[in-house]
Amino acid sequence: MSRLESGFRALLPRLQADISPRCFSKAERYTIAAWITKTGVVAHRSANYRSILPASLPRALSQGSSIPAGIKVIAGKVEAGKTIQWAQSNLGFGLVRKSHLPFYDAKQTFVFVLSIADVFLGFGWHGLSNRMFEIFHSGDSTHQIYPHPKLARHIRKFDHLAIAPTEIGLRSKDI
Numbered sequence: 808m809s810r811l812e813s814g815f816r817a818l819l820p821r822l823q824a825d826i827s828p829r830c831f832s833k834a835e836r837y838t839i840a841a842w843i844t845k846t847g848v849v850a851h852r853s854a855n856y857r858s859i860l861p862a863s864l865p866r867a868l869s870q871g872s873s874i875p876a877g878i879k880v881i882a883g884k885v886e887a888g889k890t891i892q893w894a895q896s897n898l899g900f901g902l903v904r905k906s907h908l909p910f911y912d913a914k915q916t917f918v919f920v921l922s923i924a925d926v927f928l929g930f931g932w933h934g935l936s937n938r939m940f941e942i943f944h945s946g947d948s949t950h951q952i953y954p955h956p957k958l959a960r961h962i963r964k965f966d967h968l969a970i971a972p973t974e975i976g977l978r979s980k981d982i
Contacts, residue, residue, distance in 0.1 A: 815842035823926050826882045828956030840880040840953035843928040847919030851895055859897050859917050860932075874953070877933045879942040881974055883949035884964040887925040894969050895919045918972040927968060928952070931975035941980055949974045 818835055828836055851860055897916045920929030930953075931942040944951040949971065951957035965971050 811838065811842055811845065814838045819923065822882070822928075823924060826884070826926055826950055826962075827958065828882070828950050828952045829958065831952075836952050836956060837874075839882075839928065840874055840878070840930070843880055843919070843921065844874055844878060844930055844932075846921060847893075847895065847917075847930060850893055850921075851917070851919065859895065875932070876937050877935075877942060878930050878953070879944050879951060879975060880928065880930045880953035881944055881949040881971075882926065882928050882952050883959070883971055883974070884925055884962060885922045885927045885968050885971060886964055886966055887922075891921070891923055892968055893919065893921040894972065896972060916977055918975055920968055920971045922968050925964070927965075927971055929971055929975070931972070931977075933977055935977075939980060940977060943976050943978050945974050945976065947974065 815838055818831070818839060821830065822839070831839065848860065852858075896918050915934045917932045918929065920927050929949075931944075933940055933942055944957065946957055947960055948963045948965070950959050950962070
């Protein structure tokens with residue numbers, strides 16, 4: 808088992824007890840973020856009939872120890888169903904107005920969420936210009952784990968995992 812896998816495995820019981828990012832050190836939040844990002848990329852690349860992520864993102868993860876720019880990681884609660892379930896999509900549908908991104912390419916954004924029992928972790932990524940666009944976290948019902956901790960205003964338990972990605976969006980930066 809890799810150091811990343813064993814590091815996350817040690818943190819999982821604590822995540823299930825309390826998902827607040829303030830319960831974890833900066834290094835522990837990084838481990839959580841690296842694990843969910845790696846897990847999302849592996850699930851996407853191994854089980855997807857169409858590729859949403861460009862080949863450069865998995866390559867960047869495999870060649871370095873840093874999480875690529877443009878990623879935000881969230882955590883929350885979901886009604887427990889199956890023991891483990893996951894969902895993926897791009898941000899293009901309903902979250903980005905075409906007037907903001909006339910050249911928008913759906914392969915430039917990606918959202919992945921994974922639930923383990925009643926806890927879920929997820930991330931949003933964009934491959935557009937980091938000076939012009941950013942992933943944002945609405946913060947209403949989920950905690951932001953990475954890059955900076957941000958507590959939810961009120962944690963609610965989502966009825967279905969597919970609703971969780973709506974807490975992540977893409978917006979243009981005011982320059």
